[in-house]
Amino acid sequence: MSDAPVLEAPPAIEMTAGEERSANRLTLLWVIPLVILFPTFILLGMTLRARQSELLPIVSAERFYSIVTMHGLGMVGLWFVAVMACVCDVIRKYVRLRMWANWVAFLGTVTGVTMLLASTMIGEYGAGWYFLYPLSITPAGVWPDWSTYVFLLANGVLGVVWTIWSADVLWGIAQRYTLKEALGWHYVTGKPGPEVPPFITIVTVSLIANLTGLVSAVIMLALYALELTGITDVSDALLMKNLLFLFGHLLVNIIMYLAAGLVYDVYPLYAGRPWKNSRWTAGAWNLVLVFIIIAYFHHLYMDFAQYDTVQLIGQVTSYAVAIPSAVVSIYGTLALTWRSRVRWTMTSIMMYLGMMGWCVGGIGALIDSTIAFNTKFHNTLWVPAHFHTYFLVGAVLMILGTVFHACEHLSGIPENPKRSRLAIWLIVAGGYGFVLMFYLGGAFSIPRRYAFYQHEVISSGTYLAGTALVFITVVLAGVFLYIWETGIRCLVALKKV
Numbered sequence: 031m032s033d034a035p036v037l038e039a040p041p042a043i044e045m046t047a048g049e050e051r052s053a054n055r056l057t058l059l060w061v062i063p064l065v066i067l068f069p070t071f072i073l074l075g076m077t078l079r080a081r082q083s084e085l086l087p088i089v090s091a092e093r094f095y096s097i098v099t100m101h102g103l104g105m106v107g108l109w110f111v112a113v114m115a116c117v118c119d120v121i122r123k124y125v126r127l128r129m130w131a132n133w134v135a136f137l138g139t140v141t142g143v144t145m146l147l148a149s150t151m152i153g154e155y156g157a158g159w160y161f162l163y164p165l166s167i168t169p170a171g172v173w174p175d176w177s178t179y180v181f182l183l184a185n186g187v188l189g190v191v192w193t194i195w196s197a198d199v200l201w202g203i204a205q206r207y208t209l210k211e212a213l214g215w216h217y218v219t220g221k222p223g224p225e226v227p228p229f230i231t232i233v234t235v236s237l238i239a240n241l242t243g244l245v246s247a248v249i250m251l252a253l254y255a256l257e258l259t260g261i262t263d264v265s266d267a268l269l270m271k272n273l274l275f276l277f278g279h280l281l282v283n284i285i286m287y288l289a290a291g292l293v294y295d296v297y298p299l300y301a302g303r304p305w306k307n308s309r310w311t312a313g314a315w316n317l318v319l320v321f322i323i324i325a326y327f328h329h330l331y332m333d334f335a336q337y338d339t340v341q342l343i344g345q346v347t348s349y350a351v352a353i354p355s356a357v358v359s360i361y362g363t364l365a366l367t368w369r370s371r372v373r374w375t376m377t378s379i380m381m382y383l384g385m386m387g388w389c390v391g392g393i394g395a396l397i398d399s400t401i402a403f404n405t406k407f408h409n410t411l412w413v414p415a416h417f418h419t420y421f422l423v424g425a426v427l428m429i430l431g432t433v434f435h436a437c438e439h440l441s442g443i444p445e446n447p448k449r450s451r452l453a454i455w456l457i458v459a460g461g462y463g464f465v466l467m468f469y470l471g472g473a474f475s476i477p478r479r480y481a482f483y484q485h486e487v488i489s490s491g492t493y494l495a496g497t498a499l500v501f502i503t504v505v506l507a508g509v510f511l512y513i514w515e516t517g518i519r520c521l522v523a524l525k526k527v
């Protein structure tokens with residue numbers, strides 16, 4: 031018998047059979063780039079660690095930085111589109127979306143990623159995933175000019191299609207709920223109002239923040255265009271850094287929030303209890319909306335030209351944004367699990383462990399956002415340590431759980447519990463071992479983004495990088511097993527729909 035969820039409520043939005051079929055087909059199509067690009071980008075990350083461990087000295091420093099750029103931007107982009115595809119799949123039961131917006135996002139993403147691959151892997155563009163100005167347009171002969179243009183254009187294409195996609199989801203929500211209702215203000219004030227699933231509140235908060243970040247990216251790209259076409263001589267480096275981090279910080283956090291939102295909606299199907307909106311849940315997520323936009327200041331602590339007050343705001347809001355949302359989400363997951371007969375499957379285990387990974391990585395991030403610690407940890411391996419934790423063993427698990435949920439449901443092929451559990455434990459055990467080597471590197475003050483560690487003070491970095499390779503191999507084994515299990519179901523489902 032299929033292990034597919036049995037508690038699914040009837041959809042509030044009626045779709046025709048044709049609409050349903052094409053929406054399902056597109057959800058399944060999104061799975062294909064996911065299962066191709068995830069292991070590819072892991073292999074790129076593995077190459078970086080192999081270079082740092084001196085096992086792959088053939089990789090030049092220039093090639094190392096182009097790989098860092100592709101791996102970083104590729105992973106962030108991949109998990110943004112993956113979480114958005116999952117959100118669109120889940121939200122269809124509450125609101126009506128336009129299929130063309132999802133198609134524009136799909137085709138635009140394929141185009142943008144192809145351009146990124148060309149600029150980094152062929153053109154060796156290597157300014158890093160957040161391409162800080164002026165390095166981003168000052169190659170000093172390391173990469174050709176064309177790769178700068180292709181890289182910036184790729185970001186432009188991705189920015190435009192993701193804006194359309196995010197705006198469409200918000201538009202769909204606005205057709206059913208007023209802004210106040212979607213944000214759950216009636217829960218906070220205690221006034222009467224319609225029942226709004228917490229998932230809707232989280233998606234609304236996240237996508238409003240996302241549009242803010244995308245506008246910031248558009249302004250930044252326009253400033254690049256003015257400079258590259260000779261209309262302006264030079265841009266203000268501090269302004270460019272603020273615009274970049276407003277965008278980058280929001281994008282990364284939104285992936286996390288949307289992934290948590292999926293847990294609010296999908297995990298209850300396995301726990302057998304509903305996850306209702308409440309004063310605390312709506313209140314916490316509204317705080318996120320207020321503070322997420324200014325918390326990015328914590329990325330600029332080292333910029334002495336930034337006002338001290340702004341730095342202080344960065345520290346206070348980092349706590350204000352992280353604690354309420356994480357507490358209600360983790361508490362909610364535990365409350366749903368406590369004394370309930372959870373059906374432990376690939377999806378529910380991944381979601382549960384993903385929430386815990388968010389908690390672990392979040393604590394690492396909060397430590398780093400505290401000015402007193404940041405003076406020690408800034409640009410050490412502590413930084414990739416915390417964000418790889420809340421991604422790889424946090425958001426990624428939640429998203430993979432949702433993808434499996436959809437593929438299992440649409441294919442009708444029941445789960446193989448042995449293979450599922452093996453895949454999960456390989457990813458989780460390998461993942462924690464891999465990030466532990468980053469944390470230890472941070473604790474030993476080993477700088478991040480070094481192609482190799484030759485100085486004797488940081489030679490332990492070489493050893494940690496080599497040990498990380500063992501854990502990465504374990505993660506890869508788990509990822510391939512996951513892809514096997516999900517891929518088969520995806521292909522069968524594609525034939526059915």
Ligand code: HEM
Pocket residue numbers: 072074075076078079098099101102103105106109157158159160414418421422426464477478479480502505
């Ligand atoms: C097993 C999987 C992964 C491996 C082996 C891996 C490996 C690495 C390595 C070695 C670095 C460079 C660290 C340094 O600064 O010295 C890096 C950077 C990075 N990784 Fe990963 N990673 C993995 C998964 C992920 C995931 C799931 C994400 C999701 C967003 C991600 C996003 C990034 C980003 C944004 C950077 C920073 C790039 C930059 O500094 O410009 N990685 N990764």
